[in-house]
Amino acid sequence: MLKLEAYKKVIVSATVAASVAVLAVGCVEDVKPENTSSTKSAKVAIDGGSVYPVVNGKTGPYYAPEQKLAHHLNYGRVPNAAELAAWDTDLQPVSELSPEGHGIPEGQGSVEDGEELYDAKCVMCHGDFGSGGGGYPALSKGNAEEMHKTLTNNRWKDPEAPGPVRVFGSYWPEVTTLWWYIRDGMPHPFSDSLTDDEVYALTAYILNINEMSIDGEEVDDDYVLTREKFLKIVMPNVDGFEPNIRGANALPGVRAYFANAKNFGAQNLNQGAVRCMHDCQKATAQVKHIKFGGIKDFTPPMSTVRDLPAKKAEKLDVKKTYTAACAMCHDSYLAPGAPEWSGYTANGMDEVYAKGMKGTEGGMPAKGGTDLSDADFKTMADYLVSGKVK
Amino acid sequence: MAKKELQEEKTLARRDFFKKTAAASVTALAGTSLFAHESAGAGDPAIMNHTKWGQAWGDPVDKFHYGQPSPYEHNNVRRATSLLSSGNFRASIAVTPIHESEGIITPNGLFFSRSHGGTAYVNPNEYRLMIHGLVEKPIVLTLAQLKRYPSVTRTHFIECPANGGQEWRGPQFNSVQFAKGFMASAEWTGVYIKTILEDLGLKPEAQWMLAEGSDNSKMGRTVPVDKVLDDAMLVWGQNGEALRPEQGYPVRLLLPGWEGNLCVKWLRRLEFSQEPWYCKEETSRYTDLKPTGKAIQHFYANEVNSTVTSPSPEIPWTDVKEGDIVEIEGLAWSGMGTITGVDISFDGGKNYVEAQLKGLVLPKSWTRWSYMYKIPKNFQENGKQIILASRAMDDAGYIQPTIDQEVSVMGVEAVYHRNAVETWEVTESGKVNHVEIRSV
Structure with missing residues (x-):
């Protein structure tokens, strides 16, 4: 039953990629590694870093008694089938090893139903057609294949150039990620509230606004997404990531990738990097200052003064509270005094108050996610509906 | 001099002192010495005068059953900014005041706080941890059962890999708290996952472990078994007390040195598999797009x-x-x-x-x-x-x-x-x- 020994062998067999010859350019100085009395192993971890095996009862500086237990501890219990089914609900993508993926449920949903759901539960944060909004991510910036081409955009040499577009259609390598996250994490204030068919419908709609196709067929406005079709989705950026993590023998490749500092922009003194001590900069080196004063809207404001805190104002500041807690969604949906409020106030303000305090399916968290008193919340609701501070 | 007069003089002097100190603390910032008046021979009022706290009862020992910082330290706090306010500050970060940090331990109340669906408040009595997948024996543990495993205590920082990530194209924050404070450090207590696996038996084809949180975002990440069998821990202790809710109370994953995002909080499930998962926060985010158009995924360690x-x-x-x-x-x-x-x-x-x-x-x-x-x-x-x-x-x-x-x-x-x-x-x-x- 104890299979760990086999693993340990695999791990320690991963060695550093052949060390690169040190290029004697400029100022090479003696590297004096201090404090190397640690019990660091000569082996390299999967991340390219140090390993500290237990040697003489210590790992690095820590005492680590390795007690061989005579028998098993047998804590806890085996979960039953119902418990496993309740929690083992993750999705894994279709792959060579798993042609059906893992955990992808039966079900279906249409683009049409998805759009309706989206407009009811998602648009207030993610914007029209997934265009994004204050503080919430965009879901599309147009045609997925076209957006995918922007991933080589890099504002390194030209800060004014367009940057890469990293949204679902252009960047995400697997569609299972979208389905899984919608079901478990969305809508953000009310997660775990959608049916599988609703998740298929929303997925269909998001494929639609990303102008994607499945198996050569365009996900148009009449498209109905089923599990079978879902299994055939290939994302434009499916091969856009390194190192490879797919397949039955992926780990050696991951180890090799991080054993080479050049792959991830690192400098390693054992792989030819130089610890320059004198005259280390190019003549073109420039000091870049923060532009336009930089970002300063810190909460609370920056201060290092040691005085007694000001007494907190008890009075509700309507405008401030709106900006801090409501504006992110309400600026684009049911803004203060917006005419659309008339659709909600027909039964009087008490119903508006009650719904707002409880939270709504439309994405409004209970009391907008604030800890306002009922009275203060009602004042805020009055402001939202009327656009006027009383 | 009559006693009463003496008292009045003292009171006046003290008022004067407070005025002066207030003024001095402002001028000190402008470069003037706080002790300029010493040369005048009057002596430093902070020495010359009695103090409020030296002439009256202080608080009883049982005033605070859980101690608080001095009220004068009220500016030594975590801070947030609207640039990083995603999800109404529920998919957001509040950063550690490292300009005020001492030593190599961050007080629990100042430990940076990052979540993807808000800070969850888990009831420890309803806490369950499930470990299953490619193990010989799947288990479910209560918190008390988890804590029965032999514990280890280690000092490690946790760093958000986006620490400094706003400044690739130029400096933006004139503040070390915001430029480098997406991190904090603590002494963690928990159990090595390899210790639990000695009991459960890991199947040889297992390559990856899913760690899944129970929070609103069900935050999940894929971890290679190399790390699981090296120094990965399940921790419940932070600087000698229970984890703070912001750090995943009652149990979080700790992968020493690796992305804070991988150290899944409010942990409820570990599953072992031959294939990886493609969780949201390991593809849509937490990937490094290079000029080649390829992005690094599974970029584990926070580098030197x-x-x-x-x-x-x-x-x-x-x-x-x-x-x-x-x-x-x-x-x-x-x-x-x-x-x-x-x-x-x-x-x-x-x-x-x-x-x-x-x-x-x-x-x-x-x-x-x-x-x-x-x-x-x-x-x-x-x-x-x-x-x-x-x-x-x-x-x-x-x-x-x-x-x-x-x-x-x-x-x-x-x-x-x-x-x-x-x-x-x-x-x-x-x-x-x-x-x-x-x-x-």
Whole structure:
């Protein structure tokens, strides 16, 4: 039953990629590694870093008694089938090893139903057609294949150039990620509230606004997404990531990738990097200052003064509270005094108050996610509906 | 003098003192000595006068059943900014005031706080941890059962890989709290996952472990078994007490040195599999897009890094003068090993000298470094304002890159894992500005 020994062998067999010859350019100085009395192993971890095996009862500086237990501890219990089914609900993508993926449920949903759901539960944060909004991510910036081409955009040499577009259609390598996250994490204030068919419908709609196709067929406005079709989705950026993590023998490749500092922009003194001590900069080196004063809207404001805190104002500041807690969604949906409020106030303000305090399916968290008193919340609701501070 | 008169005089003097101190603390920032009045012979009122707290009962010992910082420390707090306010501050971050941090441990209340669906408040009595998949024996544990395993205690930092990630294209934050405070450090207590697996038996085809949280976002990440069988821990203790809710109470995953995002909080499930998962936060985010158009996924470790923490834009050198000997202090850390040395530069990285490490030097831990420095006239050397830079090395051989070196491979769109040398310019008045040195 104890299979760990086999693993340990695999791990320690991963060695550093052949060390690169040190290029004697400029100022090479003696590297004096201090404090190397640690019990660091000569082996390299999967991340390219140090390993500290237990040697003489210590790992690095820590005492680590390795007690061989005579028998098993047998804590806890085996979960039953119902418990496993309740929690083992993750999705894994279709792959060579798993042609059906893992955990992808039966079900279906249409683009049409998805759009309706989206407009009811998602648009207030993610914007029209997934265009994004204050503080919430965009879901599309147009045609997925076209957006995918922007991933080589890099504002390194030209800060004014367009940057890469990293949204679902252009960047995400697997569609299972979208389905899984919608079901478990969305809508953000009310997660775990959608049916599988609703998740298929929303997925269909998001494929639609990303102008994607499945198996050569365009996900148009009449498209109905089923599990079978879902299994055939290939994302434009499916091969856009390194190192490879797919397949039955992926780990050696991951180890090799991080054993080479050049792959991830690192400098390693054992792989030819130089610890320059004198005259280390190019003549073109420039000091870049923060532009336009930089970002300063810190909460609370920056201060290092040691005085007694000001007494907190008890009075509700309507405008401030709106900006801090409501504006992110309400600026684009049911803004203060917006005419659309008339659709909600027909039964009087008490119903508006009650719904707002409880939270709504439309994405409004209970009391907008604030800890306002009922009275203060009602004042805020009055402001939202009327656009006027009383 | 009558007793009453004496008392009045004392009261007046004290009022005067408070006025003066208030004024002095303002002028001190402008470079005037707080002790200017000593030469006048009156003596420092802080010495000459009785104090409020020295002449009356203090609080009873049972006033606070859980102690609080001095009210005077109310500005030593986590801070947030609207730039990073996603999800109404529920998919957001509040950062650690590292300009006020002492030593290599962050107090639990100041530990940076990052969540993807808000801070969850888990009922420990309803806490369950399920471990299943490619194990010989799947189990479900209560919190009490988990804590029965033999525990280990380790000091490690946790760092958001986006620490400094807002500044790939240029400096934005004139603040060390925001430029480098997406991290904190604690002494963690928990159990090695390999200890539990000795009991459960891991199947040989297992390559990956899913760690899943129970929070609103069901935050999940895929972890290679190499780490699980090396130093991965399930922790319930933070600096001698239970984890704070912001740190995943009652149990979080701790992968020493790796992305904070991988250290899944409010942990409820570990599943072992032959194939990886593609969770949302390991593809849509937490991936480093290179100029080639390819992105690094599974970028595990926070690489070797350092910064000056004193002076800082927050606590500058406006109260020191030419000839003063001051300690320049900073932090160095590496998720890939143990810090072996730190070099310091006064010309923005053109020339370096060695700084000194101090205190405990532990693997994958914050490490303090120090350099005693004589303040030059107008904070200038060779006719130029000094620009402080620090460059750390670790025992895996890694050394911090320059910005040019890092950008030449990673471009400027990577968002995460930016560990290039940081630079801090000191102005003629002793103010400190965050700057970047670039040749491109």
